Amino acid sequence: MMKSGIKVFAPATVANVACGFDILGFALDKPGDEIIVRFSDTPNLRITRITGLKGMKLPYEVEKNTAGFAAQRLLDHLGESNRGIEMEIHKKMPFGSGLGSSAASAVAGVMAVNELLRRPLTKRELLPFAVLGEQVADNAYHADNVAPSLLGGMIFIRDNPTLDVHRIPVPNGLYAAVVYPHIKILTKDARSVLSDQVTLKQSITQSGNLGGLIIGLTTANLDLISRSLQDIIIEPQRAKLIHGFYEVKEAALQAGAMGCSISGAGPSIFTLCANSLIAENVGKAMQLVFNKNKIHNQLFISRINQEGAELC
């Protein structure tokens, strides 16, 4: 029985990125989740330990756990359904933060098992299994957190059902400052506030910004990125769920952020900044507002992580 095991890290991610609701996301360097797997003489995949829960509950039952479900689907695909594997899940990032916590666990789960089995599949080939895992948590088959957590970088998803994913190059030096305020928003609540209708005009404006963002990132046109980092559809509907959102955003832009909006379903707020120094200033300015409003919060400063999930 091999006890050393394989340890994998999968990073947090910022989905939507202002104008790319459900189809754009990028990876951070940290925080993220760690998963350790090792072979066991007892048959089947078993989750033996979960740490970092901070009062939250996560199921040990494989079929109900995002990491377990994703890994089991991979094992099924490989004809190894009953392979004896022990899995430890070490949550090292906040739940319900809008930073892709369940996606990171699902990604780390499939990546760890794939590495343990000596890498039968490429990272890209692991994507559908990880997406299935995240679906256990939020019932939606979309890759805007999973794909960047697995593959790294700024990832555009043309079409979620077929996982038509593409990497968009980002300018050198681009940094994200992300603040997670300790406010509770469930993804399903964040979805329920959204109207299922938009005006044609809104749709055109948002598309213009999405196209502008892709072109700006590709050509390293920082002014164009800044003009394009706007969300006129989702942000106005969700901002009310985050106390002080507009004040925080204003502080971020005043401090030099290229743009500022809600990360995923919130409550985290992300910014993109031209360099790490600006990102530090922006992050502190955002924290000041939350501190003033007596809302506990955490700051994460990160470049756009180009590696995604990795062995550690």
Added chain:
Amino acid sequence: MMKSGIKVFAPATVANVACGFDILGFALDKPGDEIIVRFSDTPNLRITRITGLKGMKLPYEVEKNTAGFAAQRLLDHLGESNRGIEMEIHKKMPFGSGLGSSAASAVAGVMAVNELLRRPLTKRELLPFAVLGEQVADNAYHADNVAPSLLGGMIFIRDNPTLDVHRIPVPNGLYAAVVYPHIKILTKDARSVLSDQVTLKQSITQSGNLGGLIIGLTTANLDLISRSLQDIIIEPQRAKLIHGFYEVKEAALQAGAMGCSISGAGPSIFTLCANSLIAENVGKAMQLVFNKNKIHNQLFISRINQEGAELC
């Protein structure tokens, strides 16, 4: 009195390009409009001749004519409001075809006057004047025909009010086959059939295709371009205005087109094709359907014109 004059050609354009309603367009090599200007001893800009009208009427009054209005705004800007200039407009492309006829005239008008005055402005600086000219014809301030006719290439407009325009590179060898069926659709009718609401889901799908098209064009990924050339919002609403549209589209795709949709407000139907030979085959297949339905039609085969308006 100098009689030789300056002659300028401005090309036809395909706007919308399936998934880029109001914010994407490209230029063809032909057809297009020609405008000749020369200095005159009589003060003010005067339109002295309009040819190629084929029974249509265009106003000789400068303030009511797209080319005249655009040119006059440029003259006003240059402090030359009363400069004596004669303008001849030679319409060499069909009206109401969905190929940017009024945009081509507006572009040729400002470009010709700018050349006559020894080019005080760059092409990019001429853009707002040409857009004002087209606005005379269709009451909308948007650049999806004017910008590619003036500047050439595949042009993305992040934001029409500020004319935030960007050139998207296109793969070598990319060709368009465009068929203009002699069916009458007025732009205002084509607008009035459109719902001013879309579902959030439709908006996301269309945005995914727009982003996919931009990435596909930029990286010369022909399969991605092909998957992205879909219009799930506008085309289903306008197709009914073009007798036989779906049959023509099917014929185009069967013949190897990468995608097929309505050019601008129609009735012209455009395709993008991987090379000129495929474009010829596709064009003939589309014409066969219209011929069978006894609808007169014209075929234009063209690369993506990268030069835009030019002296000739």
